[in-house]
Amino acid sequence: MSALIEYLEETLNATVKRSTGRITFKGKGYGGHVALDAGTVEGSVRLGVMMKPLKGVISREIGKVLDHYLGAA
Numbered sequence: 001m002s003a004l005i006e007y008l009e010e011t012l013n014a015t016v017k018r019s020t021g022r023i024t025f026k027g028k029g030y031g032g033h034v035a036l037d038a039g040t041v042e043g044s045v046r047l048g049v050m051m052k053p054l055k056g057v058i059s060r061e062i063g064k065v066l067d068h069y070l071g072a073a
Contacts, residue, residue: 001036003069030058041070 005023008014014027022035032045045062047055 001034004034007065007069041066 001018001023005016005018008016008023008025008027012025012027014025014030016023016025021037022033024033025031029048029051030045032043034041034043045058047058051058
Protein backbone atom coordinates (compact mmCIF):
# COMPACT_ATOMS: atom_id res chain seq x y z
CA MET A 1 0.00 0.00 0.00
CA SER A 2 2.95 2.31 0.64
CA ALA A 3 4.06 2.15 -3.00
CA LEU A 4 0.56 3.09 -4.17
CA ILE A 5 0.42 6.02 -1.77
CA GLU A 6 3.81 7.21 -3.01
CA TYR A 7 2.64 6.90 -6.64
CA LEU A 8 -0.55 8.87 -5.95
CA GLU A 9 1.27 11.62 -4.07
CA GLU A 10 4.38 11.98 -6.21
CA THR A 11 3.20 11.10 -9.71
CA LEU A 12 -0.42 12.29 -9.59
CA ASN A 13 0.03 15.05 -6.99
CA ALA A 14 -2.93 13.69 -5.00
CA THR A 15 -3.73 14.29 -1.37
CA VAL A 16 -3.91 10.89 0.32
CA LYS A 17 -5.51 9.86 3.61
CA ARG A 18 -4.83 6.39 5.01
CA SER A 19 -6.80 4.29 7.45
CA THR A 20 -6.58 0.57 8.20
CA GLY A 21 -6.80 -1.26 4.87
CA ARG A 22 -8.10 1.78 2.99
CA ILE A 23 -6.79 4.90 1.32
CA THR A 24 -8.75 7.83 -0.04
CA PHE A 25 -7.25 10.26 -2.50
CA LYS A 26 -8.15 13.52 -4.19
CA GLY A 27 -6.48 15.48 -6.93
CA LYS A 28 -7.40 18.17 -9.40
CA GLY A 29 -10.41 16.78 -11.28
CA TYR A 30 -10.56 13.36 -9.63
CA GLY A 31 -10.93 11.49 -6.35
CA GLY A 32 -11.48 7.98 -5.12
CA HIS A 33 -10.52 5.18 -2.80
CA VAL A 34 -8.75 1.83 -2.67
CA ALA A 35 -9.47 -0.82 -0.04
CA LEU A 36 -7.48 -4.00 0.63
CA ASP A 37 -9.05 -6.88 2.52
CA ALA A 38 -7.90 -10.52 2.76
CA GLY A 39 -6.50 -10.76 -0.75
CA THR A 40 -9.15 -8.54 -2.34
CA VAL A 41 -8.62 -5.11 -3.85
CA GLU A 42 -11.62 -2.82 -4.37
CA GLY A 43 -11.50 0.74 -5.58
CA SER A 44 -13.27 3.51 -7.37
CA VAL A 45 -12.33 6.73 -9.10
CA ARG A 46 -14.64 9.69 -9.66
CA LEU A 47 -13.77 11.99 -12.54
CA GLY A 48 -14.70 15.62 -12.74
CA VAL A 49 -16.30 17.10 -15.86
CA MET A 50 -12.98 18.11 -17.42
CA MET A 51 -11.48 14.63 -16.92
CA LYS A 52 -14.40 12.56 -18.28
CA PRO A 53 -13.21 12.71 -21.92
CA LEU A 54 -10.03 10.95 -20.75
CA LYS A 55 -11.89 8.05 -19.11
CA GLY A 56 -10.55 5.40 -21.52
CA VAL A 57 -6.94 6.53 -21.16
CA ILE A 58 -7.29 6.72 -17.38
CA SER A 59 -8.86 3.24 -17.20
CA ARG A 60 -5.98 1.74 -19.19
CA GLU A 61 -3.41 3.49 -16.98
CA ILE A 62 -5.11 2.19 -13.83
CA GLY A 63 -4.91 -1.32 -15.26
CA LYS A 64 -1.19 -0.93 -16.01
CA VAL A 65 -0.43 0.39 -12.52
CA LEU A 66 -2.42 -2.42 -10.86
CA ASP A 67 -0.60 -5.02 -12.97
CA HIS A 68 2.72 -3.45 -12.00
CA TYR A 69 2.05 -3.31 -8.25
CA LEU A 70 -0.10 -6.42 -7.86
CA GLY A 71 1.36 -8.60 -10.60
CA ALA A 72 -0.53 -9.69 -13.70
CA ALA A 73 -2.26 -13.06 -13.38
